[in-house]
Amino acid sequence: xxxxxxxxxxxxxxxxxxxxxxxxxxxxxxxxxxxxxxxxxxxxxxxxxxxxxxxxxxxxxxxxxxxxxxxxxxxxxxxxxxxxxxxxxxxxxxxxxxxxxxxxxxxxxxxxxxxxxxxxxxxxxxxxxxxxxxxxxxxxxxxxxxxxxxxxxxxxxxxxxxxxxxxxxxxxxxxxxxxxxxxxxxxxxxxxxxxxxxxxxxxxxxxxxxxxxxxxxxxxxxxxx
Numbered sequence: 703x704x705x706x707x708x709x710x711x712x713x714x715x716x717x718x719x720x721x722x723x724x725x726x727x728x729x730x731x732x733x734x735x736x737x738x739x740x741x742x743x744x745x746x747x748x749x750x751x752x753x754x755x756x757x758x759x760x761x762x763x764x765x766x767x768x769x770x771x772x773x774x775x776x777x778x779x780x781x782x783x784x785x786x787x788x789x790x791x792x793x794x795x796x797x798x799x800x801x802x803x804x805x806x807x808x809x810x811x812x813x814x815x816x817x818x819x820x821x822x823x824x825x826x827x828x829x830x831x832x833x834x835x836x837x838x839x840x841x842x843x844x845x846x847x848x849x850x851x852x853x854x855x856x857x858x859x860x861x862x863x864x865x866x867x868x869x870x871x872x873x874x875x876x877x878x879x880x881x882x883x884x885x886x887x888x889x890x891x892x893x894x895x896x897x898x899x900x901x902x903x904x905x906x907x908x909x910x911x912x913x914x915x916x917x918x919x920x921x922x923x924x925x926x927x
Contacts, residue, residue: 759878761791839908866899
């Protein structure tokens with residue numbers, strides 16, 4: 703990240719900054735199917751992911767809104783939800799969420815191919831400014847539209863709000879709720895535009911082939927020292 707790069711630049715260390723990369727041609731591109739909007743939350747409950755805010759936002763959706771979405775959780779255990787949600791909130795989301803246990807990567811890919819949105823809310827901190835979540839380019843390669851907090855390099859330099867993604871203004875429950883509502887209120891045609899643009903973003907900005915010349919130059923420059 704540029705946050706870490708600036709730290710080393712101040713120490714007069716030679717640096718090359720590249721984003722997390724992906725291979726968008728690794729798996730088959732499966733057309734998105736119309737129906738309920740499917741949202742995946744790949745958080746692991748660690749401090750950099752605002753899991754309570756995301757889940758409380760889902761619980762705060764109206765009954766009509768909840769009938770038109772599915773929320774899939776990966777890397778999260780049901781016991782974690784019982785800690786962060788009240789009994790009322792758990793009852794409100796019980797018919798909406800699916801908690802996936804550990805999955806073989808092939809099964810995870812099959813799940814990605816069905817998903818419409820990625821939800822990833824994060825507080826602004828040293829950790830999140832320095833981190834570039836690999837799930838963002840990884841899922842965008844499947845045409846998944848990220849709903850993400852505006853923090854760090856991925857929103858600053860690569861993603862475009864209301865073009866290939868939807869930015870969360872902060873990481874609070876209210877901010878997550880507003881962003882989720884903006885996402886699920888998209889018309890199907892508009893969603894497909896976002897999805898196509900998300901895939902295009904990976905092809906143009908995250909594909910490892912795009913960065914081959916930069917990496918080659920970095921390696922070759924080591925021999926000039």
